[in-house]
Amino acid sequence: MPTQEVELDGVVRAMARMFDAYERVFAAGRIGRSVSRPRPVRRTGFDLQLRVVARDAVADDVVALTFAGRGGEQLPSWHPGAHLDVFLPSGRLRQYSLCGDPADRATYRVAVRRIADGSGSREIHDELAVGSVLRVRGPRNAFRLVDAPSYLFVAGGIGITPILPMVRMASARGVPWRLVYLGRSTATMPFLDELAACPGGDVVVHADDGDGFADVAAILGELHALPPVPDLYVCGPPALMDTARQLMRALDPRTPVFSERFSALPVVGGEPFTVELARSGRTVDVAADESALAAIRRVLPDVRYSCQQGFCRTCTCRVLDGEVDHRDRHALPDAERADSMLICVSRAAAGERLVLDL
Amino acid sequence: METYQDEAISITPRDVQFDWDDLSLHYIEGQPIATHITNVMHITLPEGERAMVQALSDALPLVNDDRLRDEMIGFIGQEEIHSTSHEDLHDHLDRQGLDTGPIVRKLEWLVDRAFNRPNLRGRARHAWLCERLALSAALEHYTAVMGQWVLDADALDGAVHPVMLDLIRWHGAEEVEHRNVAFDAYMYVDGGYFRRARTGVMASFLLLGIFAWATAHLYRNDPTRGEQRFWPFQLVDGIRKGLIPSGAHFFTEIPTYLRRDFHPSQMGPLDKALRYLAQSPAAQAAAAH
Numbered sequence: 001m002p003t004q005e006v007e008l009d010g011v012v013r014a015m016a017r018m019f020d021a022y023e024r025v026f027a028a029g030r031i032g033r034s035v036s037r038p039r040p041v042r043r044t045g046f047d048l049q050l051r052v053v054a055r056d057a058v059a060d061d062v063v064a065l066t067f068a069g070r071g072g073e074q075l076p077s078w079h080p081g082a083h084l085d086v087f088l089p090s091g092r093l094r095q096y097s098l099c100g101d102p103a104d105r106a107t108y109r110v111a112v113r114r115i116a117d118g119s120g121s122r123e124i125h126d127e128l129a130v131g132s133v134l135r136v137r138g139p140r141n142a143f144r145l146v147d148a149p150s151y152l153f154v155a156g157g158i159g160i161t162p163i164l165p166m167v168r169m170a171s172a173r174g175v176p177w178r179l180v181y182l183g184r185s186t187a188t189m190p191f192l193d194e195l196a197a198c199p200g201g202d203v204v205v206h207a208d209d210g211d212g213f214a215d216v217a218a219i220l221g222e223l224h225a226l227p228p229v230p231d232l233y234v235c236g237p238p239a240l241m242d243t244a245r246q247l248m249r250a251l252d253p254r255t256p257v258f259s260e261r262f263s264a265l266p267v268v269g270g271e272p273f274t275v276e277l278a279r280s281g282r283t284v285d286v287a288a289d290e291s292a293l294a295a296i297r298r299v300l301p302d303v304r305y306s307c308q309q310g311f312c313r314t315c316t317c318r319v320l321d322g323e324v325d326h327r328d329r330h331a332l333p334d335a336e337r338a339d340s341m342l343i344c345v346s347r348a349a350a351g352e353r354l355v356l357d358l
Numbered sequence: 359m360e361t362y363q364d365e366a367i368s369i370t371p372r373d374v375q376f377d378w379d380d381l382s383l384h385y386i387e388g389q390p391i392a393t394h395i396t397n398v399m400h401i402t403l404p405e406g407e408r409a410m411v412q413a414l415s416d417a418l419p420l421v422n423d424d425r426l427r428d429e430m431i432g433f434i435g436q437e438e439i440h441s442t443s444h445e446d447l448h449d450h451l452d453r454q455g456l457d458t459g460p461i462v463r464k465l466e467w468l469v470d471r472a473f474n475r476p477n478l479r480g481r482a483r484h485a486w487l488c489e490r491l492a493l494s495a496a497l498e499h500y501t502a503v504m505g506q507w508v509l510d511a512d513a514l515d516g517a518v519h520p521v522m523l524d525l526i527r528w529h530g531a532e533e534v535e536h537r538n539v540a541f542d543a544y545m546y547v548d549g550g551y552f553r554r555a556r557t558g559v560m561a562s563f564l565l566l567g568i569f570a571w572a573t574a575h576l577y578r579n580d581p582t583r584g585e586q587r588f589w590p591f592q593l594v595d596g597i598r599k600g601l602i603p604s605g606a607h608f609f610t611e612i613p614t615y616l617r618r619d620f621h622p623s624q625m626g627p628l629d630k631a632l633r634y635l636a637q638s639p640a641a642q643a644a645a646a647h
Contacts, residue, residue, distance in 0.1 A: 006463045007460060007463075009464070011567075012467070012468050015567075016471045016472065019471065019472040023486065026489060026556075027478060027483075027485040027486040027489060032485075033481070033485055035552055036485065036488070036548075036550050036552055036553045038549060038550050039550050040546055041542075041549050042359055042546055043361060044359055044361050044423075045362040046362055046423065047424070076363055077363060078364075078365040079365060137424065139365040139366070140365060141366070141367055142370075144367070144632055146630075146632045146633050147633070231633070245645075249642075253639070256633050256634075256636035257642060257645075302418050302419045304434070305431065305435075306371055306431050306434050307371045307435045309373070311439075312371040312373075314438050
């Protein structure tokens with residue numbers, strides 16, 4: 001026990017005694033408890049039931065859905081960059097950025113591109129009609145537009161959805177802005193008309209079919225060869241985001257760069273395996289495309305975790321038996337790798353069954 | 359029951375790395391006392407933040423609100439990263455002869471003794487959880503106020519070692535970003551005013567006491583103490599130059615926090631904090647991979 005080794009001083013002892021007295025009065029004592037009446041504040045309304053009130057084709061293979069509360073009630077406010085968790089009729093969960101007007105508290109709008117192998121987008125396109133009711137959670141913001149002297153927005157394809165309300169807000173506030181909007185062809189790029197109606201900045205549209213394959217480096221470099229360097233907001237394919245980020249960093253390493261922040265990443269190259277939870281006496285099957293954490297949460301919803309990317313170590317768990325395929329970002333110290341794992345990313349080694357101290 | 363009227367701010371930890379190889383003993387140039395006041399954070403925050411993490415983790419099973427749960431889970435991860443990032447500096451401080459071991463061990467002992475009460479059962483145990491949550495909410499009010507202070511303190515630019523400045527501003531900005539979480543968790547689980555008020559006052563004096571106590575320890579161990587000016591002169595000089603806060607917050611924030619309708623969201627816009635997080639070298643290096 002560390003208690004014996006610690007050399008305590010008067011201050012520390014006095015503070016410890018203060019906590020002891022505090023506990024006797026306010027936690028263990030009846031009078032202390034009677035003057036500490038609970039008055040909890042609890043809220044609802046993170047889960048919403050929304051009705052589709054409009055469905056518009058806004059570009060080739062892109063449909064915009066407008067939602068309203070079932071009773072026409074006022075919806076929670078949001079800032080540009082916010083998204084909704086949408087539960088599709090099949091139960092699938094998808095996240096879509098809000099692309100409507102934040103000042104409109106009666107409706108939300110999202111836009112979805114049909115992706116050949118995307119089961120979520122197929123459902124949106126083929127199965128939802130005006131009048132459909134969906135369960136939605138949010139709005140939540142992981143990409144919020146914040147005050148800055150000037151903005152550069154870079155959008156690739158359907159990545160325009162969170163950017164459109166940002167452009168509108170910059171335009172309305174009179175803050176200088178510029179948008180670089182890349183796509184395959186203008187017919188597939190939604191909201192070109194709405195963007196053209198935003199004063200105070202300019203839109204550089206680059207369509208691969210008319211202008212040739214986009215050299216993002218050249219486009220951005222040409223636009224911002226001179227200071228001051230604007231704040232960058234970028235949304236689109238990962239390669240576009242990386243290129244834009246690197247370019248702005250090269251111009252000025254302290255340029256604020258905003259991109260949407262995600263928590264859990266998809267599992268790549270996973271095999272199914274079984275986890276035995278020794279303390280709770282349960283056994284959980286982990287599917288190939290889910291994390292051990294996701295499977296364990298089905299039976300232990302309050303298990304500790306946070307980043308879901310293998311670096312914060314909140315979910316560190318003792319392994320009592322079985323060999324681990326460690327997939328963390330070397331966050332776990334070497335000394336602990338033999339008998340611990342981060343359950344948010346690490347898995348069982350091929351053919352192994354894991355026994356965890358949970 | 360009230361309904362949410364605004365969006366949730368997504369709170370998730372950031373994977374940061376700091377390199378301390380060329381950090382000097384007095385990394386606020388010519389300001390030993392200001393440096394040691396900053397060092398107190400490296401020494402005290404890891405234990406304090408872990409105690410808060412434990413309180414919020416223990417409260418999680420009581421919270422049946424997905425929005426608040428998400429925020430609490432994000433808070434827990436952010437605080438874990440804060441703890442380890444500050445702890446990584448202990449080796450550096452020890453190499454400079456500051457001998458942090460004894461004070462860190464005392465704090466560990468004190469925090470453990472203060473927060474963990476394994477003998478409590480039933481209603482007393484729940485009451486103690488409420489006390490821990492209330493104290494966490496109050497301490498988080500001060501970390502958010504200090505966080506905004508370091509974001510606003512322009513005098514720090516150029517005066518503080520750049521990596522250290524990034525550490526304290528990244529940390530400060532995340533404190534501002536998640537400022538409502540411990541408060542909302544307390545309000546959800548208990549919400550009593552008297553409990554919030556007394557822990558609010560307690561947090562103020564606790565922080566003031568710990569800062570004075572730990573700064574004194576570091577100053578006594580500073581190998582260059584003999585060559586320095588008498589410490590009150592240094593203190594006044596650091597405050598006058600805007601390199602350290604005056605400490606007046608520990609008193610002026612009490613009436614703010616004690617207002618019956620207080621909520622952390624009243625503390626001003628998040629913009630500066632979120633903008634710093636988008637430019638922090640440590641946070642952005644991680645975002646790029």
